[in-house]
Amino acid sequence: MASDGGRKRSYITSGSDSNNGGIINRISSAISESPVVYEGKRAACGAASVAKKLLRSTGKAAWVVGTTFLVLVVxxxxxxxxxxxxxxxxxQRASLLGTPPVGVGSPPN
Known part of the structure; x- marks a missing residue:
């Protein structure tokens, strides 16, 4: 078998080790507690809230425009x-009777 050259191998495990639950768990908890991640989540929630309000107000505006069109323009x-x-x-009646139509052709006498 091949020799490691005296180095120890370390494995990345997601399960709990004897030292605080493994390196992946420690990294993920450190990332989730990061201020950058917190600000990112806050910004995403704010953007979602603005998008929801925009969609709601756009729907209301479309309703007002649609009903106004139906009531006034149609x-x-x-x-x-x-x-x-x-x-x-x-x-058509004027042409059948042979009289010149009013407002077409020569001015009245």
Missing amino acids: PLIIEMDREQQFNELEL
């Missing part, structure tokens, strides 16, 4: 369409 579009159809009908 009836206006319908009325304009009716008036256009009425004008086309008047033009």
Whole structure:
């Protein structure tokens, strides 16, 4: 067998050793208690809170715009369409009767 040259091998274990639970547990607890990690978590929570508020207010704004459009703009579009159809009908009747349509062609005498 090959010799280590007198060096001891150390293994990284995640289970509990005789010296405070292994190196991985010690490293992970040291990292989780780090001020950088704490500030990162705080910033992430703050960003999530802002995103949630933004989504909520965007939804409310979309609701206001949508209902306003339905109440004010859709009836206006319908009325304009009716008036256009009425004008086309008047033009068609005038052409069938042979009279010149009002407002088209030469000015009245």
